[in-house]
Amino acid sequence: MAELELSRVSKTYGAFNALRDVSLKIGDGEFAVFVGPSGCGKSTLLRLVAGLDPVSEGQIAIGGNDVTTRQAGQRPVAMVFQNYALYPHMSVYDNIAFPLQMERRSRQEIKQEVARAAQVVQLSTRLQDKPAKLSGGQRQRVAIARAIVRKPGIFLMDEPLSNLDAALRMEMRSELTQLHRRLGSTMVYVTHDQLEAMTMADRIVVLNGGKVEQVGAPMELYHNPANLFVAGFIGSPPMNFIAGVAGSIAGEAMLRVEAPGFGEVTVPYDGSAVRTGDKVTLGIRPEAVTLGDATDDSISFSIVPDIIERLGLHTIVHSESGGRPFTALFNGDPRLRPGEQIHVRVPRTQIYLFDQDGVGRSRQIAA
């Protein structure tokens, strides 16, 4: 177990800046998830921590020790790869035993450790098989067992579930969460899937274009996204954005916004640097939309459903509003038909406000 600290880490490939000035601290025993779109630098960051690529600038410390210049094998980390990276010519036993054999441990000790790790990942009966004989999920478990035997300070996982089918992915998700709880070790997990990030993480690090956009607990990112990127990335279906112009301050901590297609919208506002006439963006999560007319503390508008996706538990409605696509998510299975206008409302406290630079302005969430 160990904590991870990155100080002003940068990585460049020729003229391309893969990572810019990343500083980050991940606590001992924490499950941290790096999330972001492809090419955002999340896998690069993981490879730097693993020691597979050298940093261009900055320091990496694990458990308080600077490991920036240490070779991959000399860092207290173990990694699980997207394609498992099992040794195809070795049996499951030898795959798991390999790191211990490299440490020149005794045969007896290796046998015990492998047996223990195999039990944790429920593969005790498959130790003599070659990886080719195993299913995708089993191969992933072998890779995890190979990481476990090293007793690393930090587990690094690079999109470990992306090659599995949807059902297996869900199962492995909860298995990994349980494993983390049982081992209590620090885990750094990379994914492009915000659902994995939301369900597994203690803390999420959102990366975009080689920069950290926001770090926080899943619900913190959901309720208080730092900017438009995080707001759009966290949450599914993604948040609706509505362009508007800031009007006057309306009473206590409220701001009037003129939003074409929606009229004048009054939203909560923390009194910070938004001036009359500024271009602002309003954000509405699809799940904040309900059917019905306006009330005192909500705004109301009409939409015309274009596509209706019925999922049983929810119904997702895609429509065009104010010339831009608008998505709403309703509970259950309301009677809606494509092309038939409906009235919807959104509580004012559920409307997000972003200033002209796309920075989120903190909302006052109703108590």
Next chain:
Amino acid sequence: MASRSSATATGAFNQNLGAYLFLAPALLILFLSLLLPAVATIGMSLTDVSFLRPTTFVGLDNYLRLLSDGRFQQAVGNTTYYTLGVTLPTMVLGLLAAVALNRRFPFRIAFRTIFYLPVLTSLIAAAVVWVYLYEPYSGPMNGFLVSLGLPPQPWLQSPDLAMTALIIMAVWRDFGTAMIIYLAGLQDIPEEIYEAARLDGAGRLAILRRITVPMLSSVTFYLMIILIVQSFQVFGAIYVMTGGGPLGSTETIVFQMYQTAFGYTEFGYAAAMSTVLFFVILLFSIVGTKIMRRGEA
């Protein structure tokens, strides 16, 4: 029911007939160029054909003669020595060169080209150059030995050394082939596996021994079979460099076959040698293929 199945059979036959008609030109060429000479050779091996006297059928006499022919046995021994001497070093050097040149460093394409050049040179031209290199009085090889303070050697003139000299040249010529085949094999090993091994604490030597070499095993078998078969058939270099001498020390099966047929006009006897060689090579190919298939499973 019966009529339907016969109808399908006719349909299948018509379909097959079309296929065979399309294949006919290729099959005819294969038959004339490969199968016919092979069958004719086996046929000839049962006769005493020499084109100088009437041919008679001699049954297995040629084969029985081979069993007690001391000269042939020496040729078998020479061929085996040559084959072992060429195959093993060629593979080891080819593997090391491939591993070294698979890494990214400046001029690696240039190095690959240089190492592969011997494969592309004309065998006869290369052999002539090597005869000069091995020249006992003014040749560079002995010049090199003398500069190291070692005694010069009669490379191609000593029965003890001539075959080794031929082996050195063959390794020089063939290891480029081994290198290219190993390079192709190395490129099939995913980078992630090396990264996993590095993270697992494996050093360079451990990675070579535990990951690279085992993962190249099917390539190694393929290469070994190719080199064995090729070495069994060695002829050109011997014809140019030693003519089978001194004292028959470099006389291989194919060289002896050539001499028996075209030197002594004993075509029937040479055909028997050729048949034996053919079946030995066939055996190696079958065993090699079997091992490779098992490795893939």
